[in-house]
Amino acid sequence: MANYIVLGAQWGDEGKGKIVDLIAGYMDMVVRFQGGANAGHTVIINDDEYVLHLIPGGIVSGKAVNIIGNGCVVDPLIFDKERRYLKDKGIPVAPDKLIVSDQAHIVTPMHRHLDKIMNKKIGTTGRGIGPAYVDKVQRTGIRAGDILNGAYEQIFNEQIRYYQRMSECIFEEPFIDINEIKTQFATAADKIKPFIADTVNVIAEAAVRHQNILYEGAQGTMLDVDHGSYPFVTSSSTTIGGAFTGSGVFMDFDKRIGVVKAYTTRVGEGPFPTELHDTTGEQLRKNGHEFGATTGRPRRCGWLDLKALKRSFINNGFNYISLSKISCLSGFDQVKAAVDYDAAGKPVYETFDGWQQPIEGLKKEEDLPGNARAYIDFIESYLKVPVGMISTGPARDHIIIRDFLW
Numbered sequence: 001m002a003n004y005i006v007l008g009a010q011w012g013d014e015g016k017g018k019i020v021d022l023i024a025g026y027m028d029m030v031v032r033f034q035g036g037a038n039a040g041h042t043v044i045i046n047d048d049e050y051v052l053h054l055i056p057g058g059i060v061s062g063k064a065v066n067i068i069g070n071g072c073v074v075d076p077l078i079f080d081k082e083r084r085y086l087k088d089k090g091i092p093v094a095p096d097k098l099i100v101s102d103q104a105h106i107v108t109p110m111h112r113h114l115d116k117i118m119n120k121k122i123g124t125t126g127r128g129i130g131p132a133y134v135d136k137v138q139r140t141g142i143r144a145g146d147i148l149n150g151a152y153e154q155i156f157n158e159q160i161r162y163y164q165r166m167s168e169c170i171f172e173e174p175f176i177d178i179n180e181i182k183t184q185f186a187t188a189a190d191k192i193k194p195f196i197a198d199t200v201n202v203i204a205e206a207a208v209r210h211q212n213i214l215y216e217g218a219q220g221t222m223l224d225v226d227h228g229s230y231p232f233v234t235s236s237s238t239t240i241g242g243a244f245t246g247s248g249v250f251m252d253f254d255k256r257i258g259v260v261k262a263y264t265t266r267v268g269e270g271p272f273p274t275e276l277h278d279t280t281g282e283q284l285r286k287n288g289h290e291f292g293a294t295t296g297r298p299r300r301c302g303w304l305d306l307k308a309l310k311r312s313f314i315n316n317g318f319n320y321i322s323l324s325k326i327s328c329l330s331g332f333d334q335v336k337a338a339v340d341y342d343a344a345g346k347p348v349y350e351t352f353d354g355w356q357q358p359i360e361g362l363k364k365e366e367d368l369p370g371n372a373r374a375y376i377d378f379i380e381s382y383l384k385v386p387v388g389m390i391s392t393g394p395a396r397d398h399i400i401i402r403d404f405l406w
């Protein structure tokens, strides 16, 4: 029996999708517990690329039962689109492999509309995540169970009245075509029905049977609504606490895996102390193909921020690091990592000699250039947590494994 959790240690886009896919092949269950279709998890197998936003990454391996937990917000239209996308790629998505919590909240077209017109300052993904969580906390939301018993229609109509007034009177923006959204939503709601169940019991029973369970985080620690760079955050608990409230089941995780990108990126607005606005930042974006999987936006790029990561490790109690995208640092004369901030809040850097050799696809640690190894050693000693895996490229087998998880 193994219970693992994989969380992004930075601002999301750390490369969690690949790690989840690697581990998921050995798991009986994969649980998502927060967020919604704002995530963008890319999995590459052979030459096939799968980009998932809402459905847990375990679906690709075909073995695991995938759970969308109560802490998630689910857009039935995107759920249906993603299901069809996977089917077209030869991956069947049936209720025996995917279960949506009856307590998960539902993202409606009204949420998406409001997100687009009101959250320009934050630079959200426009997937309606914030407004859906507002309705949850305000106790005016639709839960998946309301779709099963038909109670959703009344709440849906109340949301229309409320959001129409918000849109027209407060934001002075035209509202969406009500008849069109009603029909579209009803069709998608019907299609999601067979997937809805009480997931708390399903997860608990899997634990009692000593099954291997993986919890899959979305976004990253620094986007957590409590612990992130508020207000430039997402609206859910992306840190380990969210795993318990967002699934309803306590898990004593054997491995709490922090996925750390070897440099830093962020999409959307907000503070980013180690951001590079120069050609080095451009080069990082180019090397790492740093464009959002959900929105296509160019990601902001900068050096690794170990000082910020220290806090992230406190938040999550990580005991295993999966280091990603080290291959994107080849070709720099120097590589830097922030180890502190000065009195003005500017990063204080530790500087490392760079390495020129391409390391994409390496599978053996001894083949890594010495300077890359020194960089990794420093990360481990600063964070006091071992690096168990080093991802050296996008493909499943582009990986150096020091501490096997299966």
Ligand code: IMP
Binding pocket: 011, 012, 013, 038, 039, 040, 122, 123, 124, 125, 126, 127, 128, 129, 130, 218, 219, 220, 223, 232, 233, 234, 235, 267, 268, 269
């Ligand atoms: P929201 O989650 O769409 O409300 O967006 C809030 C903030 O989180 C914005 O800065 C987004 O760019 C960021 N964000 C949301 N999801 C992700 C993700 O999966 N990766 C990286 N950033 C994300």
